Amino acid sequence: MSTNSIIEELKKNISSFKKETAQEEIGTVVEVGDGIARLQGLNNCQASEMLEFSGGTYGMALNLEEETVGSVLLGEYEHIKEGDTVKRTGRILSVPVDEELIGRVINPLGQPIDGGPELKIKKFYPIEKIAPGVITREPVSQPVQTGIKAIDAMIPIGRGQRELIIGDRQTGKTAIAIDTIINQKGQNMICIYVAIGQKESKIAHLVAKLKEAGAMDYTIVVVAGASQPASLSYIAPYAGVAIAEYFMDQGKDVLCIYDDLSKQAWAYREISLLLRRPPGREAYPGDVFYLHSRLLERACRRNKESGGGSITALPIIETQAGDVTAYIPTNVISITDGQIFLETDLFYRGIRPALNVGISVSRVGGAAQIKPMKKVAGKLKLTMAQFRELEAFAQFASDLDPETKMQIERGQRITELLKQPQYYPLPVEHQVAAIFAVDNGFFDQIELKNISAAEKNLIEFMEKTKRSLLDKIAQGEWDDKIEQNLKDACQEFIKSN
Amino acid sequence: MKKNTIRQYAQSLYQITRNAAPKQLPEITKQFLFLLTRHHQLNKIDFIIKEFDQYAKEQEGIQEITIESASTINSENLQNIKKIFGGENTIVHSTIKQNIIGGMRLISKNLIFDATLKKQLQKLKEHLSR
Numbered sequence: 003m004s005t006n007s008i009i010e011e012l013k014k015n016i017s018s019f020k021k022e023t024a025q026e027e028i029g030t031v032v033e034v035g036d037g038i039a040r041l042q043g044l045n046n047c048q049a050s051e052m053l054e055f056s057g058g059t060y061g062m063a064l065n066l067e068e069e070t071v072g073s074v075l076l077g078e079y080e081h082i083k084e085g086d087t088v089k090r091t092g093r094i095l096s097v098p099v100d101e102e103l104i105g106r107v108i109n110p111l112g113q114p115i116d117g118g119p120e121l122k123i124k125k126f127y128p129i130e131k132i133a134p135g136v137i138t139r140e141p142v143s144q145p146v147q148t149g150i151k152a153i154d155a156m157i158p159i160g161r162g163q164r165e166l167i168i169g170d171r172q173t174g175k176t177a178i179a180i181d182t183i184i185n186q187k188g189q190n191m192i193c194i195y196v197a198i199g200q201k202e203s204k205i206a207h208l209v210a211k212l213k214e215a216g217a218m219d220y221t222i223v224v225v226a227g228a229s230q231p232a233s234l235s236y237i238a239p240y241a242g243v244a245i246a247e248y249f250m251d252q253g254k255d256v257l258c259i260y261d262d263l264s265k266q267a268w269a270y271r272e273i274s275l276l277l278r279r280p281p282g283r284e285a286y287p288g289d290v291f292y293l294h295s296r297l298l299e300r301a302c303r304r305n306k307e308s309g310g311g312s313i314t315a316l317p318i319i320e321t322q323a324g325d326v327t328a329y330i331p332t333n334v335i336s337i338t339d340g341q342i343f344l345e346t347d348l349f350y351r352g353i354r355p356a357l358n359v360g361i362s363v364s365r366v367g368g369a370a371q372i373k374p375m376k377k378v379a380g381k382l383k384l385t386m387a388q389f390r391e392l393e394a395f396a397q398f399a400s401d402l403d404p405e406t407k408m409q410i411e412r413g414q415r416i417t418e419l420l421k422q423p424q425y426y427p428l429p430v431e432h433q434v435a436a437i438f439a440v441d442n443g444f445f446d447q448i449e450l451k452n453i454s455a456a457e458k459n460l461i462e463f464m465e466k467t468k469r470s471l472l473d474k475i476a477q478g479e480w481d482d483k484i485e486q487n488l489k490d491a492c493q494e495f496i497k498s499n
Numbered sequence: 500m501k502k503n504t505i506r507q508y509a510q511s512l513y514q515i516t517r518n519a520a521p522k523q524l525p526e527i528t529k530q531f532l533f534l535l536t537r538h539h540q541l542n543k544i545d546f547i548i549k550e551f552d553q554y555a556k557e558q559e560g561i562q563e564i565t566i567e568s569a570s571t572i573n574s575e576n577l578q579n580i581k582k583i584f585g586g587e588n589t590i591v592h593s594t595i596k597q598n599i600i601g602g603m604r605l606i607s608k609n610l611i612f613d614a615t616l617k618k619q620l621q622k623l624k625e626h627l628s629r
Binding site: 015016018019021023024025026027028029032042043044045068069089122 | 505609622623627
């Protein structure tokens with residue numbers, strides 16, 4: 003580029019610049035502390051409007067009162083003093099949205115925090131938006147394959163569903179979410195992982211794992227770390243879903259994971275109490291239900307006339323000592339379309355994922371399961387239910403009738419099969435083959451401790467010799483002939499071993 | 500009972516003192532302070548005084564503006580600005596701020612009219628980086 007062309011371009015750019023006097027509305031800080039500020043003079047301020055404080059710190063107006071405006075500060079606030087000037091921006095709090103975000107780690111304001119290049123995004127989406135209405139929606143009909151046998155078989159998740167992952171600390175909630183993200187490779191899905199109030203070391207580890215698995219090619223990580231102000235934890239899930247809505251508007255399917263909403267509720271409680279909103283049960287403000295319902299309602303599957311696309315939400319809730327009857331867990335359970343319940347007991351008994359299949363449910367996911375999985379898993383659910391009834395009698399094994407004994411042994415084998423290591427999601431066809439084999443008694447002669455090895459060998463065997471059959475299953479085909487072929491393949495495998 | 504607002508206190512103080520004789524003023528002030536104490540609002544006295552000042556000026560048609568400029572403004576320009584804001588009833592506070600580079604900034608009540616070179620350059624920077 004010659005000097006002249008540079009000058010020409012600059013001239014062109016400058017000539018399109020309109021010089022005008024800026025008119026700004028200002029207010030004064032009357033109180034500041036603990037991440038909130040009370041302001042006077044902002045007469046025309048809107049709810050959720052972005053406010054500019056001195057030193058470039060932004061805030062969001064939350065309480066519009068008779069004389070003052072209560073606002074949360076979205077960043078450093080040590081330099082803000084009483085009497086400082088605050089400017090209205092006229093913009094409702096929004097996040098930048100673009101394809102450029104994919105593969106990046108950002109904060110809830112859309113600024114990259116991964117040390118990568120700066121983002122030059124011109125498009126913004128408001129973080130608060132009313133969820134799509136009834137007319138634009140469509141029932142859940144396509145599956146989200148998590149790659150976890152127990153979930154895909156018994157608690158299936160569909161695109162556009164909201165499935166809660168609930169459990170105590172250290173029960174593998176995040177592991178399920180991460181495995182699900184890893185398994186979305188090649189599934190035409192964009193994943194958004196929103197980390198709320200988590201340790202930065204955990205997030206760094208998690209991002210490294212996602213990179214290692216090649217999952218960052220379709221994933222965006224939104225981070226509001228434990229050291230950041232509560233206001234960022236509060237807005238993080240909304241920022242995540244706003245980005246998800248941008249992709250949904252282009253007809254894409256998005257998976258949004260909120261890890262976890264209990265911490266968001268804590269952050270909101272902190273902000274509300276500081277803003278002197280009246281506390282209710284467990285000191286949460288009265289609108290804490292709406293906090294989560296308006297977020298999760300934005301997950302949906304839109305019909306073709308409205309542009310298609312979907313947002314699947316996997317909110318995570320951490321319980322204290324297994325108490326699911328606490329305020330926030332019951333709220334979120336009632337909002338979502340089912341829950342995956344993880345238990346500490348199961349976790350320490352070596353059943354991982356520590357899923358309690360008895361009380362975990364998926365209210366709408368069944369419609370989204372592929373046909374082979376539906377056929378195979380229907381029987382599996384029944385067998386497992388019978389096993390749970392009889393499990394208590396397992397210690398009297400020698401005194402039991404052969405039928406009961408068989409049911410207990412089958413149940414134990416299924417439980418063993420449903421164990422799955424972390425970062426090891428299985429394709430759906432492999433899951434169908436393994437579940438079919440154990441449910442039809444092909445693994446009955448194999449010792450309990452050898453079940454997982456037998457499963458591995460079966461999959462290897464099927465991959466080597468029956469790839470065409472697996473392809474048919476993966477495409478959702480299922481008829482008597484395929485079932486017979488699968489049976490024959492299992493028999494062939496058992497004989498060869 | 501609903502709490503009174505700062506503006507309401509300021510308004511009532513203004514209404515009482517407007518036509519009062521100078522001799523009565525100390526007693527009115529004293530009674531007003533007792534009232535605030537009874538209402539547990541004494542901690543808001545600073546804001547009430549500020550509001551009273553603003554309200555009184557509003558009622559008497561007095562406009563107060565602050566002009567920030569990079570260099571001294573000549574009297575002709577000052578008169579022009581006064582005319583725009585309400586003529587002779589306008590009180591102008593003028594300050595020199597070197598960091599705005601050029602032009603001026605007018606602050607009136609809750610509004611800022613920013614015509615400084617600094618702001619224009621900021622805007623140009625935003626425009627060029629798009």
